[in-house]
Amino acid sequence: MGTFTFLMVLIIVVCVLIILVILSQNPKGGGLSSTFGGSGGGQMFGVQRTNEFLDKATWTLATIIVVLIITANVLQENPYASTVPVNEVPVELPQQQSAPTPDAPATPTNTPPAN
Numbered sequence: 770m771g772t773f774t775f776l777m778v779l780i781i782v783v784c785v786l787i788i789l790v791i792l793s794q795n796p797k798g799g800g801l802s803s804t805f806g807g808s809g810g811g812q813m814f815g816v817q818r819t820n821e822f823l824d825k826a827t828w829t830l831a832t833i834i835v836v837l838i839i840t841a842n843v844l845q846e847n848p849y850a851s852t853v854p855v856n857e858v859p860v861e862l863p864q865q866q867s868a869p870t871p872d873a874p875a876t877p878t879n880t881p882p883a884n
Contacts, residue, residue: 776841780834787830794823 772844773841773846776837776844780837780841783830783834783837787827787834790823790826790830794820794827
């Protein structure tokens with residue numbers, strides 16, 4: 770598997786992870802943080818710590834996506850790049866048109882043929 774393909778798979782995996790992290794958040798204060806921060810003394814993280822974790826995870830995953838996309842773009846082969854050196858490329862010049870001679874008319878005349 771090539772490097773570019775590996776980076777594309779990695780980008781897709783990180784995108785799925787960031788979708789899951791964002792969907793677990795609730796803008797009104799619920800979401801995953803309300804699940805862990807419910808009533809009782811057996812809280813796993815606490816509401817504030819869960820919100821901080823999800824916020825940091827979102828920004829970290831977003832940064833990872835940007836870095837992976839830039840890296841994939843740099844490593845991608847240029848489809849317009851040529852493998853032939855410039856000095857070996859054949860160049861076809863347009864044919865030069867000769868200038869009319871002074872004794873020949875530049876344009877044909879429309880004179881009827883003599884009988």
